[in-house]
Amino acid sequence: MKKLLYIFYSLIISKIPGGNNSIGKSFRRRFQRLLGITLGTNAVIGHHTIISYHVLDKLVIGNDSGVGPYSYIMGTGKIIIGKNVICAPKITFVTRWHEIFYDKNGEKINIQKEGGITIGDNVFLGTNVTILPNVNIGEKSIIASGTTVYKSVPPNSFVRGAKMVMDRLEG
Template identity: 35%
Template sequence: MKFHGKHVVVRPMSSLIRGIENLSVDDYSILPSTTTIYCTKAPLIIGKKCLFGPGCTFITGDHRTDVIGMHIYDCNEKRQENDLPIVIEDGVWCGANVTILKGVTIGKDSIVAAGAVVTKSFPPYSIIGGVPAKLLKKRFTEEQIQEHERLMSDYEKN
């Protein structure tokens, strides 16, 4: 792995992980069995205290689709935009069978509903769901976010 924090749980024997050299998982995060990770040239970065249900998939790259006169299978050339990082910020919870594709950032303390296919980024404290995923609602009001962050700051100091 590129980086792993303390108390990280990864179930490699029952998961499919490719490009582990581009995988970073921070403290206390858990990747359960049946996780699928395809790190291409772009990294997958998972923050602290993230939870994932079974069957989550992360893919940091895809294929060129713009080459005329060639099957996608035969095109080995990639452009920079074909491989983009995925960033999962601290405290994110993804339900079962979530798919997160290249170039996505999931903001801290967000929730991704089971079965969602995430193709774009979302800000902190989002509740995300659907195919393709969309913002269902914010977890907290602005006032609650300020109180949450104050309490979290106090909690993390101790």
């Protein structure tokens, strides 16, 4: 039954537009709770947000927080979003992915990475931010638009961009 509700939600309910105090927002919110998502008071998941079936009962959004429209929440790990968190549109939360590289002998290595994501209280995530597995973002931090967050961020931080960490062929 839950899988059927999920399919109905994904195909129809999640696409109902509506801002604050709208019927669409209220309807989406009720359906999200039915699917097992934990939503705090005034918590919102924007329209056209895609949520992976395996994340449903592992997604917790705190009071007065919101995930902007057209976001993508996927994987199998737990995602906890604190209180008073603002997520602009098109945020991507990834709790499971594959790192593919070649060793010194030219052999392809495929490592699966999996882990939860925790966003502290009073955090702002700009448009098109991507958060990868095993990341904790400390409270009162700001993540600039277009940033890929691949490691944890201490409280009161400002993060922008993404840089090369190592040469895949040498590292």
